[in-house]
Amino acid sequence: MSDMHAIVPSLDALASSAGLVLGVVVLTCYFLHPLAGIPGPLRAQSGLGGWQTVRAAKRDFGWKLAELHDRHGAFVRIGRNSVSVVDPAAKVTSPSLLATLDHDEHNLARRGVSPAFSMNLLLDLEEFVDSAFDDFIATSGKSRATIDLGTMLQFLAMDVVGELAFGQGFGLSKAGRDTGDYLPMLDAYTASACLSGTQPWARPILHRWLTRKLGSSGAAALGAKASVAVSRRLAELDKAAQAGDDSNLRKDVLSKLMSAKNPDGSPFSIAQVKVQANSILGAGSDTTSITFRALLAYIVRDPAVYNKVMQELEGAAEEGIVSLPLSYAAAQKLDYFQACLKETLRLHPAVPWVLPRIIPPGGASVACHHFAAGVEVAMSPYVFPRRKEAYGDDAEMFRPERWLEATAEEKKRFDRNLLTFGQGNRICVGKNIALMELSKLAPSVLYRYNLAFTPRRQAGSPHTLPGRAIDGRLDDKEPWHCESQWFSHQKDFWVDVSIRSGSQAM
Numbered sequence: 279m280s281d282m283h284a285i286v287p288s289l290d291a292l293a294s295s296a297g298l299v300l301g302v303v304v305l306t307c308y309f310l311h312p313l314a315g316i317p318g319p320l321r322a323q324s325g326l327g328g329w330q331t332v333r334a335a336k337r338d339f340g341w342k343l344a345e346l347h348d349r350h351g352a353f354v355r356i357g358r359n360s361v362s363v364v365d366p367a368a369k370v371t372s373p374s375l376l377a378t379l380d381h382d383e384h385n386l387a388r389r390g391v392s393p394a395f396s397m398n399l400l401l402d403l404e405e406f407v408d409s410a411f412d413d414f415i416a417t418s419g420k421s422r423a424t425i426d427l428g429t430m431l432q433f434l435a436m437d438v439v440g441e442l443a444f445g446q447g448f449g450l451s452k453a454g455r456d457t458g459d460y461l462p463m464l465d466a467y468t469a470s471a472c473l474s475g476t477q478p479w480a481r482p483i484l485h486r487w488l489t490r491k492l493g494s495s496g497a498a499a500l501g502a503k504a505s506v507a508v509s510r511r512l513a514e515l516d517k518a519a520q521a522g523d524d525s526n527l528r529k530d531v532l533s534k535l536m537s538a539k540n541p542d543g544s545p546f547s548i549a550q551v552k553v554q555a556n557s558i559l560g561a562g563s564d565t566t567s568i569t570f571r572a573l574l575a576y577i578v579r580d581p582a583v584y585n586k587v588m589q590e591l592e593g594a595a596e597e598g599i600v601s602l603p604l605s606y607a608a609a610q611k612l613d614y615f616q617a618c619l620k621e622t623l624r625l626h627p628a629v630p631w632v633l634p635r636i637i638p639p640g641g642a643s644v645a646c647h648h649f650a651a652g653v654e655v656a657m658s659p660y661v662f663p664r665r666k667e668a669y670g671d672d673a674e675m676f677r678p679e680r681w682l683e684a685t686a687e688e689k690k691r692f693d694r695n696l697l698t699f700g701q702g703n704r705i706c707v708g709k710n711i712a713l714m715e716l717s718k719l720a721p722s723v724l725y726r727y728n729l730a731f732t733p734r735r736q737a738g739s740p741h742t743l744p745g746r747a748i749d750g751r752l753d754d755k756e757p758w759h760c761e762s763q764w765f766s767h768q769k770d771f772w773v774d775v776s777i778r779s780g781s782q783a784m
């Protein structure tokens with residue numbers, strides 16, 4: 279009993295000391311931290327953290343961050359050491375946010391993989407995109423059907439990435455189903471990367487919990503796929519070396535990665551190639567399919583936009599400028615379609631999450647605000663481009679014409695304010711591949727099929743979730759249920775399709 283008395287007061291003492299330490303941390307973060315005074319959620323200002331983690335868990339990041347900026351203005355503290363900015367001046371002052379603030383280590387790593395994504399390779403890659411599209415057409419080519427277009431487009435994007443980074447497609451478009459359980463694997467990968475990115479110290483625990491909850495470890499499963507592809511390519515290389523003939527070897531992203539060099543001139547190790555191939559699958563298929571869905575939906579939902587796109591496409595087909603499968607060169611001549619693509623990238627960026635940059639030693643001024651070294655300053659590709667400061671009073675509207683009417687000066691500003699692929703040293707390495715893929719495939723789908731959103735809340739409707747827009751509005755007229763986490767994924771996107779008359783002739 280006397281022992282118990284000794285323990286209870288010491289537990290009390292421990293609790294009050296912990297409370298004291300916590301109090302000191304909170305007060306320091308709130309009043310003395312270099313970011314003190316920047317408004318934001320209490321959890322971020324007090325240094326307790328977790329605001330981004332909660333948003334990641336609830337998958338409502340973009341619209342909650344937009345609300346905070348509406349309430350507090352240009353700067354919002356979103357973590358103990360992180361600030362989100364929406365001031366256009368952040369893009370024009372020096373150092374320009376996103377474009378120049380960066381880590382040297384990342385720059386070095388980046389130099390090695392850049393040749394794998396060069397413009398020269400793009401032409402060679404087109405044939406792999408075409409072959410994935412052929413499979414898509416073969417499976418979706420019924421005369422009339424209600425299809426889960428959201429999933430079909432993801433299969434198509436996965437097959438293309440498989441062709442580019444793994445040396446062969448995954449055969450999903452052909453099978454018309456997720457033969458390797460890739461989709462839950464990718465969801466697990468992004469969810470665990472996003473959540474653990476907000477709480478790096480808890481990474482192993484979060485990883486174990488997510489693996490159980492989502493039924494896949496994501497990263498491990500992706501790693502296994504990369505290993506198989508790299509081993510297969512190594513065997514092909516061996517065979518070609520023995521035969522003294524490499525003319526049958528594919529020229530794709532994987533082949534470039536296998537001949538990539540480190541900054542010291544040493545060749546990439548097999549482990550490095552696997553990591554890169556792996557990250558391409560994680561970074562390249564969800565993002566492209568999200569943009570693909572959004573692009574088709576923006577065009578189909580507005581008859582005026584749809585008619586203009588189709589007139590342009592039919593005109594080009596009549597003049598013999600385009601044919602199916604569409605070449606990237608031909609697709610770039612479709613000015614109105616290209617404006618629709620830009621407007622889609624602006625309003626429905628696949629990555630709404632903030633893109634962070636670290637303030638270098640000595641500190642830096644961003645949009646006239648001085649930040650101390652080590653502070654993380656970030657911009658969201660979803661929040662900033664929807665603001666009047668970035669694109670004018672109608673910034674929230676889908677209006678492709680803005681890109682065609684803009685003066686040269688405005689065009690430069692519009693391009694600068696578009697953050698969808700990031701900018702500067704960290705810019706998405708797959709940007710050109712994604713633009714090529716979307717420019718080729720979206721007009722091809724529109725030319726080939728009549729598309730209409732399958733109505734929600736009708737007898738026999740296949741939908742399982744309520745309609746939700748990219749900005750978080752619940753609305754049954756929306757064609758999908760959108761989430762806003764690391765990616766702005768759309769679920770439950772059903773479409774009634776039929777083959778357009780005369781479309782085979784193109």
Ligand code: HEM
Binds near residue numbers: 388633699
């Ligand atoms: C519409 C499609 C895509 C979008 C919107 C997109 C967006 C992004 C963004 C926002 C980043 C981070 C940039 C930053 O921090 O500033 C990124 C990085 C990256 N993306 Fe993409 N991406 C797309 C397609 C692709 C494709 C098709 C590939 C590969 C074939 C790819 C591979 C990568 C890789 C490897 C990184 C990491 C680059 C690095 O850290 O240096 N992406 N992407």
